[in-house]
Amino acid sequence: MTLQTLPFxxxxxxxxxxTTPIFRQVANSLIExxxxxxxxxxxxxxxxxxxxxMLKLNxxxxxxxxxxxxxxxxxxxxxxxxxxVARQLPVMNPKSFGVSSSDKFLSQQQEIFYRQxxxxxxxxxxxxxxxxxxxxxxxxxxxxxxxxxxxxxxxxSKRTNIHSKLLADGSHGSNSLRTELALFLSKTRALxxxxxxxxxxxxxxxxxxVAASMILRPGSTVIVGDVNYVLADxxxxxxxxxxxxxxxxxxxxxxxxxxxxxxxxxxxxxxxIPHHHHPTxxxxxxxxxxxxxxxxxxxxxxxxxxxxxxxxxxxxxxILPLASAEHDGYVLYVGSISKTLAPTIxxxxxxxxxNFIWQAAKLKQVLDIxxxxxxxxxxxxxxxxxxxxxxxxxxxxxxxxxxDDFCEILRASIGTVANFNHPNGGMAVWTLFDPEYSISHLSxxxxxxxxxxxxxxxHKYRIDVNGIRFGFASLNSNEMETFGQALKESI
Amino acid sequence: MTLQTLPFxxxxxxxxxxTTPIFRQVANSLIExxxxxxxxxxxxxxxxxxxxxMLKLNxxxxxxxxxxxxxxxxxxxxxxxxxxVARQLPVMNPKSFGVSSSDKFLSQQQEIFYRQxxxxxxxxxxxxxxxxxxxxxxxxxxxxxxxxxxxxxxxxSKRTNIHSKLLADGSHGSNSLRTELALFLSKTRALxxxxxxxxxxxxxxxxxxVAASMILRPGSTVIVGDVNYVLADxxxxxxxxxxxxxxxxxxxxxxxxxxxxxxxxxxxxxxxIPHHHHPTxxxxxxxxxxxxxxxxxxxxxxxxxxxxxxxxxxxxxxILPLASAEHDGYVLYVGSISKTLAPTIxxxxxxxxxNFIWQAAKLKQVLDIxxxxxxxxxxxxxxxxxxxxxxxxxxxxxxxxxxDDFCEILRASIGTVANFNHPNGGMAVWTLFDPEYSISHLSxxxxxxxxxxxxxxxHKYRIDVNGIRFGFASLNSNEMETFGQALKESI
Numbered sequence: 001m002t003l004q005t006l007p008f009x010x011x012x013x014x015x016x017x018x019t020t021p022i023f024r025q026v027a028n029s030l031i032e033x034x035x036x037x038x039x040x041x042x043x044x045x046x047x048x049x050x051x052x053x054m055l056k057l058n059x060x061x062x063x064x065x066x067x068x069x070x071x072x073x074x075x076x077x078x079x080x081x082x083x084x085v086a087r088q089l090p091v092m093n094p095k096s097f098g099v100s101s102s103d104k105f106l107s108q109q110q111e112i113f114y115r116q117x118x119x120x121x122x123x124x125x126x127x128x129x130x131x132x133x134x135x136x137x138x139x140x141x142x143x144x145x146x147x148x149x150x151x152x153x154x155x156x157s158k159r160t161n162i163h164s165k166l167l168a169d170g171s172h173g174s175n176s177l178r179t180e181l182a183l184f185l186s187k188t189r190a191l192x193x194x195x196x197x198x199x200x201x202x203x204x205x206x207x208x209x210v211a212a213s214m215i216l217r218p219g220s221t222v223i224v225g226d227v228n229y230v231l232a233d234x235x236x237x238x239x240x241x242x243x244x245x246x247x248x249x250x251x252x253x254x255x256x257x258x259x260x261x262x263x264x265x266x267x268x269x270x271x272x273i274p275h276h277h278h279p280t281x282x283x284x285x286x287x288x289x290x291x292x293x294x295x296x297x298x299x300x301x302x303x304x305x306x307x308x309x310x311x312x313x314x315x316x317x318x319i320l321p322l323a324s325a326e327h328d329g330y331v332l333y334v335g336s337i338s339k340t341l342a343p344t345i346x347x348x349x350x351x352x353x354x355n356f357i358w359q360a361a362k363l364k365q366v367l368d369i370x371x372x373x374x375x376x377x378x379x380x381x382x383x384x385x386x387x388x389x390x391x392x393x394x395x396x397x398x399x400x401x402x403x404d405d406f407c408e409i410l411r412a413s414i415g416t417v418a419n420f421n422h423p424n425g426g427m428a429v430w431t432l433f434d435p436e437y438s439i440s441h442l443s444x445x446x447x448x449x450x451x452x453x454x455x456x457x458x459h460k461y462r463i464d465v466n467g468i469r470f471g472f473a474s475l476n477s478n479e480m481e482t483f484g485q486a487l488k489e490s491i
Numbered sequence: 492m493t494l495q496t497l498p499f500x501x502x503x504x505x506x507x508x509x510t511t512p513i514f515r516q517v518a519n520s521l522i523e524x525x526x527x528x529x530x531x532x533x534x535x536x537x538x539x540x541x542x543x544x545m546l547k548l549n550x551x552x553x554x555x556x557x558x559x560x561x562x563x564x565x566x567x568x569x570x571x572x573x574x575x576v577a578r579q580l581p582v583m584n585p586k587s588f589g590v591s592s593s594d595k596f597l598s599q600q601q602e603i604f605y606r607q608x609x610x611x612x613x614x615x616x617x618x619x620x621x622x623x624x625x626x627x628x629x630x631x632x633x634x635x636x637x638x639x640x641x642x643x644x645x646x647x648s649k650r651t652n653i654h655s656k657l658l659a660d661g662s663h664g665s666n667s668l669r670t671e672l673a674l675f676l677s678k679t680r681a682l683x684x685x686x687x688x689x690x691x692x693x694x695x696x697x698x699x700x701v702a703a704s705m706i707l708r709p710g711s712t713v714i715v716g717d718v719n720y721v722l723a724d725x726x727x728x729x730x731x732x733x734x735x736x737x738x739x740x741x742x743x744x745x746x747x748x749x750x751x752x753x754x755x756x757x758x759x760x761x762x763x764i765p766h767h768h769h770p771t772x773x774x775x776x777x778x779x780x781x782x783x784x785x786x787x788x789x790x791x792x793x794x795x796x797x798x799x800x801x802x803x804x805x806x807x808x809x810i811l812p813l814a815s816a817e818h819d820g821y822v823l824y825v826g827s828i829s830k831t832l833a834p835t836i837x838x839x840x841x842x843x844x845x846n847f848i849w850q851a852a853k854l855k856q857v858l859d860i861x862x863x864x865x866x867x868x869x870x871x872x873x874x875x876x877x878x879x880x881x882x883x884x885x886x887x888x889x890x891x892x893x894x895d896d897f898c899e900i901l902r903a904s905i906g907t908v909a910n911f912n913h914p915n916g917g918m919a920v921w922t923l924f925d926p927e928y929s930i931s932h933l934s935x936x937x938x939x940x941x942x943x944x945x946x947x948x949x950h951k952y953r954i955d956v957n958g959i960r961f962g963f964a965s966l967n968s969n970e971m972e973t974f975g976q977a978l979k980e981s982i
Contacts, residue, residue, distance in 0.1 A: 024808065071807035073777015088781045133655040141654040147645065154641045163632040163835050164624040164965065168943070202693050202837070205860045213729065218709050234857045238704065286564015290579045316562035317515065344654050344865040346693070366725045368859070369696040374835040452659070474655065 006039065008046070009054050022057065023064035027072075030065065034074055034085055045075065045083040131450040132479055136279075136458070136469040137428030139395065140476070141342030145387050149341075152378040166373035171365035172357075173200020173349075174376035180383035181349055189310065190324040191333065196354045199361055202371050204308050204336035204348030209235060210364050211304050211332045211350055212269070216241045220268035223261060225253050227465055229278035230458055232271055232306070241268065248277060252284030255292045262299040269302050275318055276309040276426030279459055279469050283424060286319055293322060296330050303327070308336040311392050312473075313425035314400040329353050337379065339427070340392060347371075347379060399427060399473045402480070406472035409484035414491050427473035433466045445490040451483065497530065499537070500545050513548065514555035521556065522565055525576055536566065536574040622941040623970055627770075627949070627960040628919030630886065631967070632833030636878050640832075643869040657864040662856035663848075664691020664840075665867035671874035672840055680801065681815040682824065687845045690852055693862050695799050695827035695839030700726060701855050702795050702823045702841055703760070707732045711759035714752060716744050718956055720769035721949055723762055723797070732759065739768060743775030746783045753790040760793050766809055767800040767917030770950055770960050774915065777810055784813060787821050794818070799827040802883050803964075804916035805891040820844050828870065830918070831883060838862075838870060890918060890964045893971070897963035900975035905982050918964035924957045936981040942974065 012029040014022055033039045045051065048066055052059040066083055069075040076086045156162055169175045178195040185191040185198075201207040216222065218240030224233055226245035233243060244267060247254045253272060261267060272292075274284040284292070296303055305322050323333035329352075337347035350360060364370075382388045407422050410429060420431040433439055439456030446453050456468045475483065503520040505513055524530045536542065539557055543550040557574055560566040567577045647653055660666045669686040676682040676689075692698040707713065709731030715724055717736035724734060735758060737748045744763060752758060763783075765775040775783070787794055796813050814824035820843075828838035841851060855861075873879045898913050901920060911922040924930055930947030937944050947959045966974065 027808075068807040071777075072810050073780065086777070088778060130656075130659070133652075133659065135655060135658065138655075138658075141648070146648045150641060150645045150648065154638065157632075157637045157641065161624075163833055164626060164629075165621075166835055167626060167629075168621070168624065202862075203860050206858065209858045218731070231857055231860070238854065238857055240709070286562075286577070287579060289564065316559045317518075319563050342654055344657055344863050346859075346861070346863050363729065366722055366729055367697065367700045368837075369694050369722070370837070371693075372835050372837050372863075374833075 008051060009056075011038070012055055014055065014057070023061045023068065026055070026057070026062065026065035027068040030069060031072075031074055034089065039085055041085050041087045041089060043085045044081070045085070047082060130447075130452040132482060133452040134454070134483065135343070135471040135474060136454060137426060137471040138343040138474050139339060139341065139427060140398075140474040141344065142476075143391075143395065143398065144341040144345075145382065145391050146342065146345075148382060148385075148387055149345075149375075149378045152381045153375060156374055156377055162374065166377065167370075169370075169373055170361070171368075171370045172361045173198070173371055174373045174380055176380035176384075177376040180380045184383055184388070185333075185335070185351065189307075189321050191321070191351060192324070193351055194354070197351055197357050199350040199352075199357050199364065200371060200376055201348045201350060201364065202368060203338055203346040204306070204334050205231060205235075206364075206368060207334045207348045207350040208232060208271075208304060208306060210360050210367065211334065211352075212236060212239055212241075212271075213363060213367070214356070214360055215269050215302055217268075221265075223258055223267050223270045225271075225273070225277060227279060227459060227462060228271070229273060229306070236269075236271070248280060248282065250282055252277060252282055252288055255288045255295065258292065259295050262295060262301060266299055266301065269304065270296075271304045271306065272322070273306045273308070274322060275307055275313070276423060278306075278308075279428075279430050279467065281421070281423035281426050281428065281430045281469075283319070289319060289322065289325075293325050293327060296322070297326070297328050300328070301330060303331045304334060305331050306334045308334070308339050309426045310335065311340060312396060312399060312427060314396065314403060315424045318425065323351060329356075332356070340388070340395070341379075347376070395473075402472050402475065403429070405477065406470070406475065406480055409480055409487075410470065413484050413487035417491060428469040428471045430469055431467055433468075435464070435466055437466065439466065439468055442490060446486055449486050449490070451486050499542060500547070502529070503546055505546065505548070514552045514559065517546070517548070517553065517556035518559040518563075521560060522563075525565060525580065530576055532576050532578045532580060534576045535572070536576070538573060621938075621943040623973060624943040625945070625974065626834070626962040626965060627945060628917060628962040629834040629965050630830060630832065630918060631889075631965040632835065633967075634882075634886065634889065635832040635836075636873065636882050637833065637836075639873060639876075639878055640836075640866075640869045643872045644866060647865055647868055653865065657868065658861075660861075660864055661852065662859075662861045663852045664689070664862055665864045665871055667871035667875075668867040671871045675874055675879070676824075676826070676842065680798075680812050682812070682842060683815070684842055685845070688842055688848050690841040690843075690848050690855065691862060691867055692839045692841060692855065693859060694829055694837040695797070695825050696722060696726075697855075697859060698825045698839045698841040699723060699762075699795060699797060701851050701858065702825065702843075703727060703730055703732075703762075704854060704858070705847070705851055706760050706793055708759075712756075714749055714758050714761045716762075716764070716768060718770060718950060718953060719762070720764060720797070727760075727762070739771060739773065741773055743768060743773055743779055744783075746779045746786060749783065750786050753786060753792060757790055757792065760795065761787075762795045762797065763813070764797045764799070765813060766798055766804070767914060769797075769799075770919075770921050770958065772912070772914040772917050772919065772921045772960075774810065780810060780813065780816075784816050784818060787813070788817070788819050791819070792821060794822045795825060796822050797825045799825070799830050800917045801826065802831060803887060803890060803918060805887065805894060806915045809916065814842060820847075823847070831879070831886070832870075838867070886964075893963050893966065894920070896968065897961070897966065897971055900971055900978075901961065904975050904978035908982060919960040919962045921960055922958060924959070926955070926957055928957065930957065930959055933981060937977055940977050940981070942977050 011033060012026055014025050048062040049059055052062045066075060070077060074086055075083045077083055172178065177200055178198040181198050182193050182195045186193060201210060212235060216239045220241040221244055222236045222241045223244045223246055225248040227248060236243060244261060246257045276283060295301060307321050310318055321333060323331040333351035335349050338345055407429060410420060417437045418431050418433045420429050423429055443453050443455040454468055459465050459467050502524060503517055505516050539553040540550055543553040557566060561568060565577055566574045568574055663669065668691055669689040672689050673684050673686045677684060692701060703726060707727065707730045711732040712735055713727045713732045714735045714737055716739040718739060727734060735752060738745045767774060786792060798812050801809055812824060814822040824842035826840050829836055898920060901911060908928045909922050909924045911920050914920055934944045934946040945959055950956050950958050
């Protein structure tokens with residue numbers, strides 16, 4: 001093959017107005033020629049001087065292009081002979097993520113250990129233009145002081161060296177937020193902790209992930225409620241633990257059953273939601289609480305106390321957390337700021353002994369490095385100014401009214417096919433439908449009216465649970481009316 | 492014990508100007524009396540009418556206080572007799588997180604399986620007022636278009652129902668950002684992917700966590716570089732996997748060694764950083780890249796390709812990722828947006844086959860629910876407006892100059908005791924000191940001058956590695972001068 005066979009001046013188009021440097025245009029054209037097979041492995045390129053003359057370019061431009069191609073592995077240089085198209089090309093067929101190949105990857109479960117976290121196959125994910133979405137218990141972001149956080153964030157982001165200074169706070173989270181949380185939790189929950197006992201996380205779920213990863217190993221056992229917060233169950237299973245399910249009734253989890261289990265063989269962990277248990281919204285009774293603390297101390301039972309909803313109690317003051325009582329350091333306490341502000345904002349925390357938290361921060365670093373420390377600082381400012389506390393007071397007042405209104409609407413619309421209790425706190429009403437009633441059909445009928453509602457499958461893992469959590473906190477009165485009317489007509 | 496023995500009007504102080512409701516003040520005072528032992532379990536309280544008269548309060552206020560105390564478990568009601576202090580009190584001594592108890596918790600390693608992620612004991616964490624901090628390779632947040640993101644965030648947060656709409660995007664991440672990333676990655680890296688193949692995560696580390704958790708189980712084996720990005724090694728160990736270390740030289744990881752290992756017994760995973768390998772900054776050569784792709788296909792070897800630094804290449808265009816070549820779907824691709832904008836901002840992504848990503852999103856939900864979808868939308872807008880691309884071009888130009896300047900300064904200041912290569916990309920210079928030189932002493936001397944520098948212990952896990960990564964990208968010329976001068980005088 002001789003040089004003359006290829007009309008490089010035609011094959012290589014150079015656009016002098018393009019923002020792409022000319023040497024790169026030349027290189028890219030040559031790559032295209034190689035990929036299309038027009039010039040083949042082993043082909044000797046014209047010397048840079050000749051190529052420059054053919055293309056009417058400066059020689060240094062061609063040299064730069066050739067160097068680029070060498071560096072990328074398309075050319076190999078043979079000393080005293082020149083540039084050749086490499087015999088082993090850097091393969092770059094960009095079709096490698098096709099559907100068939102990804103299916104192939106997934107089907108090799110015998111080779112790649114792969115925990116199936118969901119049984120269903122992917123379905124077409126249409127984004128329906130719902131006019132109303134019923135969640136399973138989120139706050140109303142519209143009343144949250146997001147502007148204050150955003151303005152503070154903007155203000156802080158302009159400070160000299162704020163970014164590198166904040167990095168020093170490391171994976172524990174912003175020191176200001178840890179300090180504010182220690183104060184806030186001591187005041188509201190009698191936790192009496194120092195900032196060193198606070199780990200800030202990207203949401204309460206990550207706090208549970210970190211805590212559980214510290215304690216569980218494959219084969220560990222975890223006591224959970226039956227029913228329980230589904231994503232906690234799945235997390236423990238993902239970590240290789242076995243669930244021991246203990247009945248939950250109107251007074252919370254059955255602590256006598258926990259005592260019996262501990263007597264036989266101590267479990268690795270107890271996971272408990274004492275306030276507004278998920279999904280049922282029941283609260284652990286004072287009597288059981290005392291008994292449980294006794295069990296924890298006697299059997300040295302590590303506990304994750306998930307208290308995501310503590311601040312939202314509408315009748316009497318909430319019972320203090322287990323973590324505020326004498327537990328010999330066995331209770332790890334998890335809370336959420338997302339539940340206070342908005343579900344899109346992700347902030348949570350884990351409370352424990354100082355050494356435990358220090359180690360947990362190391363583990364968090366391995367799983368997730370750190371949070372957006374600047375954002376954490378901005379939320380700390382909200383606490384510092386008392387705005388978070390004011391927001392909480394406003395929210396509790398509003399949500400209490402919304403709960404009452406919503407329960408009225410529920411009773412009027414679905415009272416004939418479903419039962420529910422007026423929850424004494426939280427953001428959702430746990431509703432059990434008659435066993436033969438199809439929630440998923442109801443959900444479909446509502447979807448036709450532009451209303452999204454969970455189909456109940458989330459809690460269906462126990463066959464006799466035909467229930468759904470109706471989140472009321474994020475619905476204003478118009479939205480409640482709309483939903484109530486739609487329910488009435490779709491039931 | 493008779494009622495007259497207790498002077499409730501003295502013991503119970505009511506402050507009418509307080510924001511705490513009076514009934515709660517009464518309740519709290521009674522709890523204090525119980526806790527201090529002044530009134531004991533079994534003690535009968537005065538009837539609400541009598542108590543009201545003693546305290547000169549409305550009777551309904553006292554009734555509310557009593558109901559509060561019943562609800563909290565301090566009182567029990569005996570029908571037709573009245574209120575008694577409960578015999579089993581809700582214990583609430585708030586000292587349960589004392590240092591001794593937390594130590595106790597930690598020392599029970601025989602009972603609670605607990606993976607030690609750090610060997611050191613907590614040290615006093617002083618926040619020194621460093622005037623300058625040298626990181627190990629972060630971008631300069633001061634030049635990032637954070638204002639644009641923040642303004643967009645504020646704008647979006649005011650949209651009606653934006654929060655509940657965004658929740659529909661779920662744990663995959665914001666659909667807008669997935670779409671923008673698919674476009675951006677296809678253009679810059681020839682990945683040719685759809686939005687369904689993108690999982691947005693809270694940082695690249697979480698992307699690696701999710702991917703590794705999908706593939707690894709205790710006893711799995713992972714090929715990693717020797718040396719390697721320390722937090723990846725720790726993550727794989729945390730998941731129970733065993734590391735197989737393969738030498739890294741000037742051309743990247745030794746792929747022949749990988750082939751030999753696969754021939755003997757296929758590992759569960761290969762973790763590789765082809766561009767600007769961490770910590771050494773070397774890039775996998777084109778020849779090894781071709782060989783490695785062949786190995787991946789032949790042995791069906793699952794790969795996590797960590798390409799956190801791809802966009803920052805200063806000489807020739809970067810070699811395309813493994814994920815852009817024909818790999819039969821075995822390569823999972825991880826990238827970072829934190830590295831593009833600012834370390835405080837946490838955003839990363841995982842790319843894979845559509846089904847794999849769908850399952851990975853389910854797993855991400857279990858570990859971390861979702862991201863701040865509103866923030867993700869705001870970053871998507873940055874891509875959509877071309878601002879991210881403009882920012883990248885500006886950054887690359889600036890960082891290239893900073894690299895050159897910084898290498899000059901390094902040579903002049905520590906050239907006699909340390910060696911380094913001019914990196915062809917990334918944000919750090921990997922510097923190996925003479926074996927007998929103490930980096931930690933240097934770090935101490937710099938600290939006295941108000942300059943923070945890592946002490947090298949991060950990479951010290953291999954005894955013969957006496958090195959440190961100097962992050963240059965975040966230093967402006969003044970800061971470089973200051974640091975260079977301090978280095979010269981402290982060496």
